[in-house]
Amino acid sequence: MSEKESVIKNYQNLKEEIGQQAKIMAVSKTISADSIVPLLESGHLLFGENRVMEAEEKWLPLKAKYPQVKLHLIGHLQKNKIKEALSIFDSIDTLDSYALVDKIAEYEPTNKTFMIEINTGSEPQKSGILPEEADDFIRYCINEKKLNVTGLICIPPQDQEPSPHFAFLKMLARRHNLQELSMGMSHDYMLGIGQGATIVRIGTGIFGAR
Ligand SMILES: *Cc1c(COP(=O)(O)O)cnc(C)c1O
Numbered sequence: 001m002s003e004k005e006s007v008i009k010n011y012q013n014l015k016e017e018i019g020q021q022a023k024i025m026a027v028s029k030t031i032s033a034d035s036i037v038p039l040l041e042s043g044h045l046l047f048g049e050n051r052v053m054e055a056e057e058k059w060l061p062l063k064a065k066y067p068q069v070k071l072h073l074i075g076h077l078q079k080n081k082i083k084e085a086l087s088i089f090d091s092i093d094t095l096d097s098y099a100l101v102d103k104i105a106e107y108e109p110t111n112k113t114f115m116i117e118i119n120t121g122s123e124p125q126k127s128g129i130l131p132e133e134a135d136d137f138i139r140y141c142i143n144e145k146k147l148n149v150t151g152l153i154c155i156p157p158q159d160q161e162p163s164p165h166f167a168f169l170k171m172l173a174r175r176h177n178l179q180e181l182s183m184g185m186s187h188d189y190m191l192g193i194g195q196g197a198t199i200v201r202i203g204t205g206i207f208g209a210r
Helices: 003-018 033-041 052-065 079-088 098-105 131-144 163-175 189-194
Strands: 023-027 046-049 070-073 091-095 113-117 149-153 180-182 199-202
Touching (some): 033 052, 046 052, 052 079, 091 149, 098 131, 113 131, 131 163, 163 189, 180 199
Parallel strands (some): 023 046, 023 199, 070 091, 091 113
């Protein structure tokens, strides 16, 4: 099987398995435009990238050709890249500090959507809002900064059972009436779906090992 064929095969198998249970976000970080095109040609529209510069280089031409694409930023956003990020991405899924949302709000209103990243495991090396600060932060983004927040995202600690983290995220989203739950990656997407994920983020499961 060629690389292109295996990308399509992986994608179709996933779609079959997941069905209507959740949306598949194809995570195309480090993947070349050539390997992304077959997915675009097959009609897939939801993609995630984790770096602003890489996304600009790859997706400016691709979006010109496939204008229906929805591109999400799923990596940490540096404050000096906000303008570029708001121009290439349709959604910033990693709101993770007051300073960041204050700066983003200076560019609003835009037609962009946002998600809030929760550091459910309170890991010091990870970005994201701590669980005990989440309620205040979510309210701040929505009520004070008037951002169009659609949902929450988390990446559980590697050495822990993900399900309790996903369950916490869901409870938090419910409490604030947020629709989208981006949880689950190639190794744990079925657990995410089991806890109510509306979006699963799949990289290696579609494109192969990076
Ligand atoms: C890379 C990445 C993914 C996809 O990871 P895979 O294990 O390759 O599916 C999902 N979410 C985020 C935030 C990522 O950086």
